[in-house]
Amino acid sequence: ETGVTQSPTHLIKTRGQQVTLRCSSQSGHNTVSWYQQALGQGPQFIFQYYREEENGRGNFPPRFSGLQFPNYSSELNVNALELDDSALYLCASSVPSGGAHETQYFGPGTRLLVL
Amino acid sequence: KQEVTQIPAALSVPEGENLVLNCSFTDSAIYNLQWFRQDPGKGLTSLLLIQSSQREQTSGRLNASLDKSSGRSTLYIAASQPGDSATYLCAVKPGSARQLTFGSGTQLTVLP
Numbered sequence: 001e002t003g004v005t006q007s008p009t010h011l012i013k014t015r016g017q018q019v020t021l022r023c024s025s026q027s028g029h030n031t032v033s034w035y036q037q038a039l040g041q042g043p044q045f046i047f048q049y050y051r052e053e054e055n056g057r058g059n060f061p062p063r064f065s066g067l068q069f070p071n072y073s074s075e076l077n078v079n080a081l082e083l084d085d086s087a088l089y090l091c092a093s094s095v096p097s098g099g100a101h102e103t104q105y106f107g108p109g110t111r112l113l114v115l
Numbered sequence: 116k117q118e119v120t121q122i123p124a125a126l127s128v129p130e131g132e133n134l135v136l137n138c139s140f141t142d143s144a145i146y147n148l149q150w151f152r153q154d155p156g157k158g159l160t161s162l163l164l165i166q167s168s169q170r171e172q173t174s175g176r177l178n179a180s181l182d183k184s185s186g187r188s189t190l191y192i193a194a195s196q197p198g199d200s201a202t203y204l205c206a207v208k209p210g211s212a213r214q215l216t217f218g219s220g221t222q223l224t225v226l227p
Contacts, residue, residue: 004158033214042119042204042217043159056213090158092215102208103149104215106159 004093004107012113013081021076021110023091030095031055032074033104034066037088049074078112086114117142117209121218128195129226136190136221138205143183146208150179150190153202153220162203163190167210195225 005024013019025032031050035043045058049068063079072093078085088111092104118141128134138148147166151159163172163179165188171180178191188205202222206215 006158031213035217040219042206042219043215045214045216048213050213058214088156092159102146103161103164105161106151108158109156111156 004091004105006089006091006107006110008110009108010111010113012115014115015081015083017081017114018077018079019081019112021078021089021091021112023074023076023093023107025072025074025093026105028095029093029105030072031093032068032072033092033094034074034076035090035092036060036085037090037109038084039087043090046076081114083114086112088112117145117207117216119205119207119216119218121203121205121221123221124219125222125224127224127226130195130197132195132225133191133193134195134223136192136203136205136223138188138190138218140186140188140207140216142209143186144210145183146210148179148181148188149206149208149215150177150188151204151206153204155202159204192223195223197225197227199223199225 033048034046037043047057052068067075088109090109091107094104149164150162165181176193202220204220206217
């Protein structure tokens with residue numbers, strides 16, 4: 001069984017540019033969640049996709065957008081990059097059961113540095 | 116709005132000590148609580164998941180407890196080893212949402 005993978009591992013961009021981060025879900029998982037983790041902080045929820053539709057969004061501006069594809073892989077796009085967007089971006093996949101045993105499986109993350 | 120707090124922010128102990136990490140949350144309406152481990156610059160590894168109806172879970176040298184009514188959880192690590200050095204994060208799954216809400220973590224250093 002393949003785990004959650006993310007690409008690229010590291011990325012350097014300049015302020016104002018656009019970036020696309022990619023995530024491949026664990027086999028059989030139809031839900032993908034994206035989180036932003038600033039240095040020294042816990043991950044903050046950006047949004048979740050379920051069967052190619054956005055299924056919940058955290059307190060992030062519209063310049064953060066996403067896509068989920070029929071194979072359940074996903075992209076996170078960030079436009080007009082700001083210095084504060086520098087962070088570790090984590091992708092997590094799951095199968096929503098609505099039950100108390102439901103968990104998310106995290107990828108290794110993409111480290112984004114905005115200069 | 117659910118808030119999760121972890122105390123202490125950092126902890127340094129000599130090898131072999133038993134230790135306790137603390138996590139508190141403001142809204143007791145949760146589906147479950149999870150403890151994760153994160154090595155520097157890496158993703159999250161799930162250690163233990165406690166369902167809302169459970170009081171504790173154990174895995175090897177790790178034991179996590181949950182007291183929903185008081186909004187508290189503890190992660191007990193027995194006989195700590197240098198390989199346990201990492202940041203430990205707790206996260207709750209609110210009953211009304213799909214996403215996890217995380218604390219800021221406790222950075223643990225176990226000295227040889």
